[in-house]
Amino acid sequence: MITKYVFWFFPAITAIVSICYAHRGKGRTPVKLTVTGSVLLLLVGYALCAGTAGEALFVWGLAFALGASMVGDFFLSRGDDTFIHGVIGFFFAHAGYLSAFLVLGGFNLPILAVFSLVLLLYLLLVLRPKIEDPLLFWAVCGYTAISALVIGAAFGTRQPLFIVGALLIALSDCIIAWNKFVRPVRYDELAILSTYYIAQISIGIGSWFLLSL
Numbered sequence: 432m433i434t435k436y437v438f439w440f441f442p443a444i445t446a447i448v449s450i451c452y453a454h455r456g457k458g459r460t461p462v463k464l465t466v467t468g469s470v471l472l473l474l475v476g477y478a479l480c481a482g483t484a485g486e487a488l489f490v491w492g493l494a495f496a497l498g499a500s501m502v503g504d505f506f507l508s509r510g511d512d513t514f515i516h517g518v519i520g521f522f523f524a525h526a527g528y529l530s531a532f533l534v535l536g537g538f539n540l541p542i543l544a545v546f547s548l549v550l551l552l553y554l555l556l557v558l559r560p561k562i563e564d565p566l567l568f569w570a571v572c573g574y575t576a577i578s579a580l581v582i583g584a585a586f587g588t589r590q591p592l593f594i595v596g597a598l599l600i601a602l603s604d605c606i607i608a609w610n611k612f613v614r615p616v617r618y619d620e621l622a623i624l625s626t627y628y629i630a631q632i633s634i635g636i637g638s639w640f641l642l643s644l
Contacts, residue, residue, distance in 0.1 A: 439636055442469040446628035453620035460508040464501050466628055470635040471497040477639055487642055492531025493634065499524035500631070514611075518570050521604075525577040528600075528634075532584035532593060535641075543583025546601075550575050553605065561612040571608070578604060592637030599630035 449462040471494060478490040503520030506513040554575045562568045578601050585597035603626040610616040610623070 436636065436639070438473055439632060442466050442473070442628075442632055442635070445469060446624070446632070449628070450621060450624050453624060460505065463504055463508070463624075467497055467501050467504065467631060470631045471501075474635050474638055478642060487534075487638075489531035489534040490638060490642070492527045492529075492534065493638060494527075496524045496527025496531065497631070499527055515567055515570055518567075518574055522570075522574050522577060525574070525581050525600075528581045528597070529577065529584050532581065532588050532597075536584075536587040536589065538580070538583040539586035540583070542586040543579060546582045547576075547579040550579050550601070553608075558608055558612050574604070590637050590641060592633045592640065596630040596634035596637065599626045599633070603627040603630065 445462060445466045449466055452462055474490060474497070475494050478487060499520055503517045503524060505517075506520055507517035554572065558571060559568065562571060582597045582601060585593045588594070603623050606616060606619065606622050606626070610619045616622060
C-alpha cells in the first residue's frame with residue numbers, strides 16, 4: 432500500500448533541484464513548472480486509474496488549482512510588469528482549492544474567523560502602507576479574502592494534509608508579500624519555494640490517501 436507513494440519522490444526531488452537553481456541565481460521557471468505539473472499528473476492519473484475520478488469531484492477542483500498555479504508562476508517569473516497577472520492566476524488557483532475542499536465538507540467557522548482576522552490585520556497594518564497602486568491593493572485584498580476562505584474550507588475537510596497544504600500556501604504568500612512590499616527576506620527563495628512545494632505535494636498525497644479509502 433505504502434509503496435505506491437514512491438511516485439511522489441519525483442516532484443520532491445524536482446522541488447529540491449528547483450530550490451538549488453534558485454539559490455544559485457539561475458533560471459528556475461521550467462523546473463518550477465515541472466514540480467507543479469508532476470503533482471497535477473500524479474493527481475489526475477491516480478484518479479483515473481483508480482476509477483474514482485467521477486466520484487471524487489474534488490480532484491478536478493485540485494487539478495484546476497494546480498493548472499492555475501502554473502499560470503501564476505509563469506507570470507510572476509516575468510518580473511514586476513506581470514506581477515498582477517500572477518496574482519490573478521493564483522486567485523483562480525485558490526478558487527480551485529476552495530471548490531475542491533468544499534466538496535468534502537463545509538467551512539470550519541471558528542478557524543475561518545481567526546484567519547480572516549489575522550490576514551486582514553496583516554493586509555491593513557503591514558501591506559497597505561507599502562502598496563501605492565490602488566488596483567494592485569484591491570487585487571491583494573481579493574487574494575487575501577480567498578486565502579482565508581481556503582484555510583477555513585481546508586479545516587472543514589478534517590484531512591490533515593489538506594490543512595497543512597492550505598496553511599503553507601498562505602505562509603508562502605505572506606513571505607512573498609513581505610519580500611516584495613516591505614523589505615527583502617534573507618533566503619527568500621528557500622522560504623518561499625520550500626513552503627510552496629511542500630504544500631502542493633501534501634495536498635496531492637492527501638488526495639491519493641482520500642481516494643484510497
